[in-house]
Amino acid sequence: MTHYYCQPMYNPVYYPNGYPVRQVTTIPYNYYYQQQVRQFPDVDPTLFEQSAKSMQHLMKEASLVLNELAKSKPFAKKVMDAAQQSNMKEVDQLIKSTGIKSKVETTFNPDGINLKLSSKVGGSDCCHLTIGLRWL
Known part of the structure; x- marks a missing residue:
């Protein structure tokens, strides 16, 4: 079952006369969480270890x-x-x-x-x- 968070997001749609019309779409509830997940590079503790020594x-x-x-x-x-x-x-x-x-x-x-x-x-x-x- 898919859950949706119903926050409006406006995507302009243009009619042939050039005037924009707002169209409301829904966003999945985890959209913002997925945007904040970051990948970190592998760490090399060599200098850190030498500094401690x-x-x-x-x-x-x-x-x-x-x-x-x-x-x-x-x-x-x-x-x-x-x-x-x-x-x-x-x-x-x-x-x-x-x-x-x-x-x-x-x-x-x-x-x-x-x-x-x-x-x-x-x-x-x-x-x-x-x-x-x-x-x-």
């Missing part, structure tokens, strides 16, 4: 920095002093001295410090891990 590496390196800041009050004081003096080179050197190899962008303000660790897969940026720590 790279992010795991970034998290291990972030853990190195956080462990050093948490266990060594003198180290944390050096980082804060260098940041307070806007000595970006010293802050970067201190962060790198924890043993991390990834690219790190450091920003700070009077309230705290932000560390953005980045990684590449296949020559393009894939992963970013941002750590925000407050000191005031």
Whole structure:
């Protein structure tokens, strides 16, 4: 049994004199649903998987920095002093001295410090891990 949704749809029919006349037709009830069904291409999770592995590496390196800041009050004081003096080179050197190899962008303000660790897969940026720590 076919069900029809009776929404009018106007298809102009022209008489020989050139004037259009509206003709009402019916549309199957699933017409609009069928129009929205889309086909998606097959996915390739290779880059996604590599990004996840790279992010795991970034998290291990972030853990190195956080462990050093948490266990060594003198180290944390050096980082804060260098940041307070806007000595970006010293802050970067201190962060790198924890043993991390990834690219790190450091920003700070009077309230705290932000560390953005980045990684590449296949020559393009894939992963970013941002750590925000407050000191005031």
